[in-house]
Structure formats: structure tokens, C-alpha cells
Amino acid sequence: EKDPIRVLITGAAGNIGYAIVPMIARGMMLGPDQPMILHLLDIEPASSSLEAVKMELQDSAFPLLKGVIATTDVVEACKDVNIAIMMGGFPRIAGMERKDVMLKNVVIYKAQASALERYASEDCKVLIVANPANTNALILKEFAPSIPEENITCLTRLDHNRALAQLADKLSVPVSSVKNVIVWGNHSSTQYPDTNHATVSTKSGDRLVKELVTDHNWLKKEFITEVQQRGAAVLRARKQSSALSAASAACDHIRDWFLGTPKGTWVSMGVCSDGSYGIPPGLVYSFPVICEKGSWKIVQGLNIDAFSREKMDDSARELAEEKDLAYSCLNA
Ligand code: NAI
Numbered sequence: 592e593k594d595p596i597r598v599l600i601t602g603a604a605g606n607i608g609y610a611i612v613p614m615i616a617r618g619m620m621l622g623p624d625q626p627m628i629l630h631l632l633d634i635e636p637a638s639s640s641l642e643a644v645k646m647e648l649q650d651s652a653f654p655l656l657k658g659v660i661a662t663t664d665v666v667e668a669c670k671d672v673n674i675a676i677m678m679g680g681f682p683r684i685a686g687m688e689r690k691d692v693m694l695k696n697v698v699i700y701k702a703q704a705s706a707l708e709r710y711a712s713e714d715c716k717v718l719i720v721a722n723p724a725n726t727n728a729l730i731l732k733e734f735a736p737s738i739p740e741e742n743i744t745c746l747t748r749l750d751h752n753r754a755l756a757q758l759a760d761k762l763s764v765p766v767s768s769v770k771n772v773i774v775w776g777n778h779s780s781t782q783y784p785d786t787n788h789a790t791v792s793t794k795s796g797d798r799l800v801k802e803l804v805t806d807h808n809w810l811k812k813e814f815i816t817e818v819q820q821r822g823a824a825v826l827r828a829r830k831q832s833s834a835l836s837a838a839s840a841a842c843d844h845i846r847d848w849f850l851g852t853p854k855g856t857w858v859s860m861g862v863c864s865d866g867s868y869g870i871p872p873g874l875v876y877s878f879p880v881i882c883e884k885g886s887w888k889i890v891q892g893l894n895i896d897a898f899s900r901e902k903m904d905d906s907a908r909e910l911a912e913e914k915d916l917a918y919s920c921l922n923a
Contacts, residue, residue: 602679603631611838616653632668680721704734745861747877749840774859776906783902
């Protein structure tokens with residue numbers, strides 16, 4: 592039997608936490624033969640529900656689950672973890688300014704950067720889910736300089752999956768036959784879901800989505816808005832933000848990163864820009880990536896038209912502004 596992998600989940604007593612732990616423990620993230628030990632972190636006010644999550648995990652008797660550490664101590668939580676899924680954060684409460692939410696979260700991510708840097712396993716791979724996801728990841732990267740920057744990513748896979756789902760629905764095909772959409776940029780309403788390179792597998796081979804969807808106006812308008820606003824639509828309907836789809840997307844993100852993307856398929860991940868596609872280096876930006884043997888690579892050489900260029904730059908501009916705001920919060 593393989594050695595267990597230690598997986599940290601911060602904000603584990605929250606909405607997404609409750610949805611993701613059974614997925615991980617059932618092997619949906621690391622594969623059906625990979626045992627794991629879960630490290631669950633939350634804050635003091637949530638400690639009783641955190642304990643309940645631990646109890647329910649025990650009661651589920653998951654064969655792959657070799658241990659559960661439920662704690663409010665960040666050092667204990669980070670000790671020797673191989674994977675860190677960061678969902679802990681301060682939610683935006685009605686009436687709160689964007690700047691106030693940013694302040695609360697960048698302070699948390701700066702502190703957790705130090706804890707991970709000091710106590711996590713050297714090869715620890717980090718996925719930031721908590722919003723503002725890209726900027727939290729940027730702060731974590733900048734305040735944990737000894738963690739290789741390629742090990743720090745943020746979640747845009749939910750947006751990617753939403754884009755696949757919208758296209759499958761439009762074309763009345765199974766979602767599994769659609770691939771290679773791209774979500775560029777920030778996990779915010781400036782994200783740009785790009786269908787220029789997306790394909791659908793048909794009996795006569797792969798076809799471009801833009802050849803099959805004849806209404807290009809739909810691809811440039813309704814489709815984009817639908818994907819950008821999907822989170823808000825779920826929130827309105829459920830009166831709570833997306834949880835099971837977010838949990839599932841986080842599992843997809845880690846699984847593909849660890850076990851590789853299927854041949855001929857790319858996925859969207861928020862990663863540190865190396866300047867590809869003219870995106871300023873250092874920003875954490877969502878790109879199309881291919882993963883192999885535990886590493887990701889940005890897909891190169893895709894043709895970018897003027898419409899895409901503008902949208903990609905808009906989202907980069909927003910991220911640069913968020914970065915400035917984050918630093919002004921930290922320095923205040
Ligand atoms: P939630 O509010 O239900 O759970 C957050 C948990 O984090 C709470 O249990 C809270 O006590 C805990 N927490 C707060 N500060 C903490 C700290 N310093 N250390 C550890 N834990 C801490 O929120 P939910 O619905 O589970 O969402 C989690 C985050 O994920 C939110 O920031 C949300 O905006 C974000 N999100 C991101 C998505 C994405 O696609 N990137 C999609 C959906 C949500």
C-alpha cells in the first residue's frame with residue numbers, strides 16, 4: 592500500500608469544506624489507491640462544527656482515510672502537509688466594502704504563507720480557493736518565498752467547468768464531449784471564458800465549437816455573461832454560495848495537477864504568469880495548462896484575436912489593481 596498523503600483543508604468547517612472532505616476521502620482527488628490523512632483547520636468560533644466534521648468522517652469508515660487531524664492551531668495543521676487546499680477566509684457580508692474584505696483576507700494569507708513555508712512538506716502543492724482567490728495566492732506566493740512559485744495556484748476550474756456545461760447545454764451534447772475552453776484572468780466578473788479553441792468530439796472527429804454554434808453573438812455575449820454570473824445565480828437560488836460544484840472543481844484541479852491532464856486536453860488554472868500571452872509576469876492569472884507528472888505548463892502558441900486580447904488585458908488590469916490594493920492594505 593502507498594504511504595498516505597497529507598492534505599490540509601483550511602476553512603474545513605465551512606460550506607465547501609463539508610462538500611469536499613467525502614470526495615477526497617473516497618479517492619476522487621488522488622485516485623482509488625492513494626491513502627490520505629486529512630488535516631482540517633478552522634478558527635475557534637467554528638471549532639465545534641469542525642469536530643463534527645471529524646466525527647462524521649470517522650463514521651463514514653472510508654477505507655482510504657488513515658487519519659483526521661481537526662485543529663484550530665495553524666502550526667499543527669500545516670505540519671508536513673503535501674497538499675494544501677485553502678478555503679478559509681473572511682466572507683463578504685452585505686454592506687462590506689471590497690477593500691475591507693481584501694484587508695481581512697490578505698492578512699490571513701500573509702500569516703498562513705509563513706506557516707506553510709515553515710511547517711509544510713518541502714514539495715507542498717497549494718490551491719487557493721478562498722476569495723479573492725488570485726490575489727490571496729499572490730500574497731501567499733510573495734510571503735512564502737521558499738515555496739517554489741509553481742507550487743502555488745488558485746481555483747478557476749469551477750469557471751472552466753461552468754463554461755463546458757453551458758456549451759454542452761447549448762449544443763445538446765454530453766459535457767464529456769466538450770473540451771479546451773479557456774478561462775483567462777481573474778476569478779471575478781472580469782474573467783474571460785474563451786471558446787475560440789474549444790472542441791466537441793463527434794462521430795466524425797473533433798469539431799470546433801465556433802463552427803457548431805452558428806450564433807457567434809451568443810458566444811461573445813450571453814455565454815460569457817452566463818459563465819461570469821453563474822456563481823451569483825447559484826447564490827440567489829440557494830442563498831448560499833456554490834459548494835458542491837466548487838468542491839468538485841477543487842478535486843478536478845488537484846487530480847489533474849497530480850495525475851496529469853488527459854492527452855489532447857487542457858484545463859484552466861490560476862498560476863503565476865511568466866509573461867506568456869503578454870500577461871505581466873508575477874500576477875496570478877488563469878491560463879490554459881497541461882499537466883504531467885505533477886507539473887503544469889502553460890499551453891503556448893494559441894492565436895489570440897482582438898476581442899480576446901481586450902478581455903484578457905481587462906482582467907490583467909483588474910488583477911494589477913487588486914495587487915496594489917492588497918499591498919496598500921498590508922502597509923496600512
Ligand atoms: P464558508 O464561509 O462557509 O467557510 C469558510 C470557512 O473558513 C469558515 O468555516 C470560517 O470559519 C473559516 N475561516 C475563516 N478564517 C479562517 C482562518 N484564518 N483560517 C482557517 N479557517 C478560517 O465559505 P465557503 O462557502 O466554504 O467558501 C470558502 C471560500 O471559497 C470563500 O472565500 C468563497 O468566496 C470561496 N469560493 C471560491 C470559489 C472559486 O471558484 N475560487 C468558488 C466558491 C467559493
